[in-house]
Amino acid sequence: SQQGEEDPQALSIQEGENATMNCSYKTSINNLQWYRQNSGRGLVHLILIRSNEREKHSGRLRVTLDTSKKSSSLLITASRAADTASYFCATAPGGYQKVTFGTGTKLQVIP
Amino acid sequence: GAVVSQHPSRVICKSGTSVKIECRSLDFQATTMFWYRQFPKQSLMLMATSNEGSKATYEQGVEKDKFLINHASLTLSTLTVTSAHPEDSSFYICSATHTQGLETQYFGPGTRLLVL
Numbered sequence: 001s002q003q004g005e006e007d008p009q010a011l012s013i014q015e016g017e018n019a020t021m022n023c024s025y026k027t028s029i030n031n032l033q034w035y036r037q038n039s040g041r042g043l044v045h046l047i048l049i050r051s052n053e054r055e056k057h058s059g060r061l062r063v064t065l066d067t068s069k070k071s072s073s074l075l076i077t078a079s080r081a082a083d084t085a086s087y088f089c090a091t092a093p094g095g096y097q098k099v100t101f102g103t104g105t106k107l108q109v110i111p
Numbered sequence: 112g113a114v115v116s117q118h119p120s121r122v123i124c125k126s127g128t129s130v131k132i133e134c135r136s137l138d139f140q141a142t143t144m145f146w147y148r149q150f151p152k153q154s155l156m157l158m159a160t161s162n163e164g165s166k167a168t169y170e171q172g173v174e175k176d177k178f179l180i181n182h183a184s185l186t187l188s189t190l191t192v193t194s195a196h197p198e199d200s201s202f203y204i205c206s207a208t209h210t211q212g213l214e215t216q217y218f219g220p221g222t223r224l225l226v227l
Contacts (some may be wrong), residue, residue: 042204043218088154101155
């Protein structure tokens, strides 16, 4: 079974609103990463947060990690229509080992 | 920097033929390359991990004789789908990790395979 489960599966918001996506995982991790995928395209790396970090920011993105709850959240502030995409969390047990992707959240930002 | 390309971007073939997909790291040397398959509206499933100069490591349930992987150099890995069947139709995505930074994977744009 997949490592990560994300919710919601789909999210539709108005432009300018904030979007929050959650990811839960099952086993210990070294780091957790978030990726974006536009329809029918490859993945774009957004942000990596290590297991000893609790929060990380990158532009309009804010990621939190709670290792005690084995969960992470991705917040996109002031959303834009161009943010419309699927967002995946991916966990890695350590170093450069293979990552396991979550089920993804499909975000639609309505102009 | 850290650009990964895939070729072809889209391929349609007849059942029984073999299809080769190339994955190239354009501006960096890749220690490891990964091959994923993604079915419509689903997440990415890792098929195999490929290290330059050695045999690929396949995930459970992935037939190594059907999905041949060759990683001849630090910038090129190929996936060959042998004797393709309609159920092999999928979106195949490769990724590569930089020799200088092993944690982040850089993804190619994907190859959409349709087997008739």
